[in-house]
Amino acid sequence: MSLKGKAIPILGLIILSACAPRKIIQPSTQRSTNWMDTLSIPPGSSLSDTDLQDIQIISMKEIREPDGKLWLAGKGYAKLNGGSSVWFWQSSTPPQVEIEITDLNQILTCKEVLEQSKASGKPVSLVGNGHFGGKQVNDNLVGIFQITHVNTCALLK
Numbered sequence: 784m785s786l787k788g789k790a791i792p793i794l795g796l797i798i799l800s801a802c803a804p805r806k807i808i809q810p811s812t813q814r815s816t817n818w819m820d821t822l823s824i825p826p827g828s829s830l831s832d833t834d835l836q837d838i839q840i841i842s843m844k845e846i847r848e849p850d851g852k853l854w855l856a857g858k859g860y861a862k863l864n865g866g867s868s869v870w871f872w873q874s875s876t877p878p879q880v881e882i883e884i885t886d887l888n889q890i891l892t893c894k895e896v897l898e899q900s901k902a903s904g905k906p907v908s909l910v911g912n913g914h915f916g917g918k919q920v921n922d923n924l925v926g927i928f929q930i931t932h933v934n935t936c937a938l939l940k
Contacts, residue, residue, distance in 0.1 A: 833912040833931055834864035839939070840909060841877050843901040846894065853884040853894055859906075861926060863915050870917065870926045878924040882909065886933045893936035900938055910935040 860871040913930035
C-alpha cells in the first residue's frame with residue numbers, strides 16, 4: 784500500500800482548516816450587567832454631538848432670518864468635522880452652501896459681517912461647532928450646515 788495516495792486528503796484537510804472562516808467578535812449593543820455599566824460616566828460621553836466646521840464663503844447669494852436664526856446661501860467650501868475631511872476645499876468652482884446659524888449670542892455680529900461680504904464681494908470665514916450634510920439638488924451639489932456655536936465670523940482679505 785502506497786502512502787502517496789493517502790497524503791493528498793490529509794494535505795487537503797490541513798489547507799481547508801487553515802482557510803476556514805474565523806469567528807468575528809462584534810461588540811454587543813445589548814445592555815448587560817458588566818463593568819462598563821458600573822462606570823461613573825457612561826461610555827461615549829466624551830464624544831460631542833457637534834464637530835468643528837471651518838467654512839469659507841466665497842460669494843454671498845442671500846441672507847434670511849427665519850424664526851430668530853440666521854440662514855445664508857452662497858458659494859463656498861469647508862474643512863469638515865475638525866479637519867478630518869473637506870468639502871471642495873479651495874476649489875476653483877466651489878459648490879452651493881446653505882448655512883443656518885442658531886448661536887443667539889453671535890447672530891447679530893455675524894449678520895453684520897455677512898451683509899458686508901454681500902455688499903463688498905469679500906469672502907467670509909465662518910468657523911464654529913455644528914453639523915454638515917451634503918446633498919444633490921437638481922444636479923447641483925449643496926453643502927448644508929447648521930452652526931450651533933460660532934467661534935469666528937470674519938471677512939477675509
